[in-house]
Amino acid sequence: MACQLPTECLNEILEYLEEDKLTLHSCLLVNRLWCKIAIRILWRNIWNFKNSYQPRSLRMSLSILSTLIANLPNESKNLLYENKIFISTPTLNSSSLFNYAEFCKVLSINKIVSIIKVVINDRYGLVVNEIIKMFTNEITSLEKFTYYYEHYSHSKIFIPYFPGAKDLSVLCCSSNIPSNFFFKLSQISHNLQTISILFEDNISNGLKELIFSQNKLKNLTLSTYDRINWEIIIPAVIKHSQTITKLQLYSDDNGLPFSFVNSFTNLQKFIFSFIDGVIFEDFKKLQYANFPKLEILKIPYQCPKSEYIIKFLENNGKNLKMFYVGEKNKALSSSIAKFCPNIRKLFIIFNNDEIDILKTIFINCKYLESIKIWCGNGFLIKKEVLETVVNHSPSNFHELKMFCSSSSDVSPEDWESFFIGWKNRIPKKLLSLTFIDYIENNENLEILKKYKNLGIIKFWTKGFEEEEMDEESDYYQ
Structure with a gap:
């Protein structure tokens, strides 16, 4: 049996x-x-798939849509039929097998619109509204809701009262959703832990009320472009200064207030990505702030003046476990070895004559596990990097990522020497070796494959965009 x-x-x-x-x-x-x-x-989370115009993705969109149509109540089906909207449904009567809508814990209005527009170009708003109405009636406990409002395509989409949102923990939205939506949500949903806001040309009055009404807000992301200001919601945000532990700020505006971050004394993760000539004068006030729990600091693009960041690291570098900075500055690079002794994961840009700084970081940062650097064309020489890694990296080190902007300066003999040196290190660790936007010549590839087969390394190549997406998978998933 x-x-x-x-x-x-x-x-x-x-x-x-x-x-x-x-x-x-x-x-x-x-x-x-x-x-x-x-x-x-x-x-x-049925929406968790890549939505593109590839055949597989189109089949997935049609499959999801046909299943949802099959599960619509008869009233909705009749309405679509009367409006001459015909969407094929599965051969079997799926609606009698499962009530798929009630299983959903994640709801994305934009995904619903996207998969319907793949199949229906005209009058898709009617189908969207009937499907949203079904989810509204069937979902009893919603965990994540995503809605980025687009005037040109969403003007006839109606988001009704959503009783299942009382348990909502994640909200990703734009600031220009009609205020009525935010006001209703603020009345029933008080336990949001994550809010991500894309600021558009209009900021609904209810958004400030929604943020203020929360009790457990931990993660906040603010994104704004085209000179849209987030200043209006700062008083509501500061109300959560003791509970917010992860803060991400994205903008292209150098006039946005920045020093309000000083209030978030329990911050563990801080990302700010500003572009297009930002001068960061407001960061001058922030350089003296103290964040005793800060473990992740990422500044992917333009950086405040190096002296500001160095002072910030002097105050906060001791507890940092991850530091990512898209800046090439000798004083800043040197300060990492001095102020960040407990760093685990690092991305920093070195000039071609700064291999000794990398060596000093390896010697002083004894817990370092992973580093990402640039090689070639004014940056570090790859051969010198490999020699420094094998001879000076700390015992926990096991991941090397390299942007390679020029042809290889490493011979097969150099690779052999590196791998033999790595194999003989104590303690023995499998090395994760990644080339980003570059691939070795065939002769070197054979050496790499040989040591991959021997279990000395894990080896792969990535495109730049793929690596940037992977950067979001860090110590805080």
Whole structure:
């Protein structure tokens, strides 16, 4: 007699497959119990797929849409029929098998619009509204809601009262959603932990009220471009200065207030990415701030004056575990070894004559595990980098990422020497070696593959955009 796993045990096992959609789909075919559990997990966040015009993505969009149409109440189906909107549904009567809408914990209005527009170019608003109405009635506990309002395509989309949003923990939205939406949400949803706001040309009055009404806000992202100001919501944001631990600011405006960050004394992660000639004068006030719990600091693009950042590191570098800065400055690079002894993960740009600074960082930062650097064309020489890594990197070090902006200056003999040196290090660690926007010549590739097969390294190449996306997967998932 076959052994039957308890339902609770099977559920826990399949939960681990949440990100592995292909395997979860296979589980649907095992038996009815497996299907029931897998369906709930798959539909928890059904929008989590790449939406493009590739055939596979189009099939996925059509599959999701046809299933949703099949689950619409008869009133909605009749309305679409009367308006001569016909969308094929699965051969089997899926609506009698599962109520898919009630499984959803993540809802994206933009994804709904996107998959419907792939199939229907005209009068898609009617279909969108009927599907949203179904989700509104069926979802009893919503965890994440995403809605970036677009005037030109969303003017006829109606977001009704959403009782399931009382348990909402993540909100990603634009500032120009009609105020009525924010006011309603502020009345029922008081436990948002993450809010991400894209500031558009209009800022709804209800947005400030929504932010102010929260009790557990931990993560805040503010993004604004085209000279749109976020100053109007700062008083509501400061109300959460003791609970917010992750703050991300994105803009192209050098006039935006910046020093309000000084209030967030429990900050653990701080990212600010400003472009287009920003001068960061407001950061002059922030350089003296003290954030005793700060572990992640990322400044991907333009940077405040190096003396400001150095002073900031002097005050806050001791607890940093990750530092990412897109700045090439000798004094700033040297300050890392001095002020960031506990750093684990680092991205810094060196000039070609600064290999000794890299060596000093390796010697002084004894917990360093990963570094990303640029090589070639005015940056560090790759051969010198490899020699420094194998001879001076600390015992926990195991990941090297290199932007290579020119042809290789490393011979097969150099690679052999590097890998033999790495193999003989104590303690022994598998080295993760990544080339970004560059690939070695065939002769060197053979050496790399040889040591990959011997279990000395993990090796792969990435495009720049792929690496930038991966940067978001850091110590705080």
